[in-house]
Amino acid sequence: MTMPSPLYERYLRIQKRRQRLIWLTRLVLLAAFLVLWELAADWKWVDSMLTSKPSQLWGSFRELAMEGSLFRHVWISAQETLIGIAVSMAVGTLVAMLFWWSTFASKVLEPYMVVLNALPKVALGPIFFIWLGDRYSVYGMAVAISVIVTIIMIENGFKDISRTKLKLMESFGASKLQMLRMVLLPASVPHFIATLKVNVGLTLVGVIMGEFLSSKAGLGYLIIYGGQVFQMNLVMVSIAMLALLSIALYGVVNVLERYARKKYHHES
Template structure:
């Protein structure tokens, strides 16, 4: 039974969350208002920085033309494909490293070097190898797969070795330990890796679109900069922010579902 003290605590926590939400909205509204007024009063050159009212107008025009949804859809598809490929390959390689300590010791220095390598330098190589379309997927996977391997493998190492030794003492094979202990216990690490990959893969997609694409939000940003249409650039950046927020929210939903399913009470 809930006590008055506990009810008071819940009420205070709800007020804090509402206050934080209102503060966030207020900061965003104040920033947009200041931006709009600064452009109208001549404090900044709206030709160089655009302004919120112009962005809204340009957004409406792109929606009516149907071009915006086309470019957003292309970038979304490339990002989702990059996340799926990098998570699948990265997790498979991490499992291989866990399965064979010899392979892990041999390849670990290369993983470290690849992680430190600026991935944008690989753009021309992917363009030559994969062409203008698939090089975007190559950039997306190149940026996120190394982080996936490192984070998932680190999660494997944090799993209690006592449980694995106990299963081994009962005659469990490596495959059984992987299926019954390692992978289920690594769900939180998979979710954390997904959260990181949302941003990294989107960065890789946009970088790939900068280099070779003829469609997508990255292409719109480059095109807008070339023809000096900063409003188009700002609309594209805003859509990228919304896309990343939607993807992150989807991963957060998966996290809540996983917690309910794999919690000790469940």
């Protein structure tokens, strides 16, 4: 086993220091924003009844946490988002595979994909509410927002796969199913991860929009309820929890990405 060179060790130390500096700068910016927000409310630069302030948010957070209702709403939104991501990835992957398998189907349905992608999904909210009811309409909205993007991204990922490998397998008599299973899907793992990263944000947007329109629970419901009763603390706490939820989901995807990269490099 060869030891790393002094130059490489110096490079690693510089990279670690740079990463620590990046994290420190992020924390300083967040702290400066919170301090400025607090002072602006105390000095009457802004109306705390309209904007709230960090100290009030902390009090509201503790109150809601002690009641247990806040984490219940967070869990409901998280569950809806995870199910929406899973359904969108599954349906999107299957449709993208169909488009790769049949060029005819791809050509026929491509204009519909473009139209559906451009369609404002919030317009579908009342339809989902009538068709699926107040509970499942949230899932319908979440999937509607993310599934078309999933199809487009994964299909483009399939097209980026080296045609040379596929032609080589075809020359050896491999079937389309074998090419799909042995080359296309394994080589598309980076595209799946990239699509998953996009879907975290899109599906969460769909969930919140669905909760705005019809739900009786979840962070979207809390935001709407807080606005209706003019409790800005409740609105701001819900938005903060929504930001933390999105960070947590994105962190899970990053862990999956590191695992997929290690496995891919190990197998290759």
